[in-house]
Amino acid sequence: MNIQGYEEGMMSPEAKDLIEKLLITDPRKRLCASGTKEIKQHPFFKGD
């Protein structure tokens, strides 16, 4: 089974990156720190 961009037991790098950045312990360093635009522009939401 192969879903484009995914392999069994793996998450897409974009999804992993977004989650890693949202789950930063210091709220001042979290992806949202400089506004929601940053989140909007994350490659994960550019999924085609």
Add this chain to the structure above:
Amino acid sequence: MAEKAAEEEEDSEDEKIVRRKKAIFAYPADVKNSIEVKIEEDTKMGSLEPTTTIELSKTEKNQGIQQKPSMLIPKNSMNKCRIIGTPDYMAPEIVNGITTNDPASDWWSVGCLLFEFLTGIPPFNDDEVEKIFDNIRNRRIPWDSLEIGIIFHLFHEQTK
């Protein structure tokens, strides 16, 4: 002829992939947009944690309300009984009692939700509330968990 059939097969497979990807992106994108709108409207709600979007499971209710009431009810809550977070989605600054109303905490929760959407389990899930808090404080994200990918497998099987 056989070639043409194979080509059609390929196209429909592509369409299936597109549909699956759309489904995968739609829910996280909805949550992201809703929270963004709420924050931009400067809503008076104390919190936008997943209790507003996700119903507590019976287990979570038991764990959350009966074992840790003080952790879950904000001190200056307008409605004394309102629960502002389920342990699984609480940001470390909330767990540590530093803040209860920072929008950044909601984005942490979104991160937890995304992880759950893509794997089927919340990232810091554990048997007991204290263990969940410990996982959050130490940022133990189970990237290597074998459970990751199960959801894709099931999804694939169902849409075959």
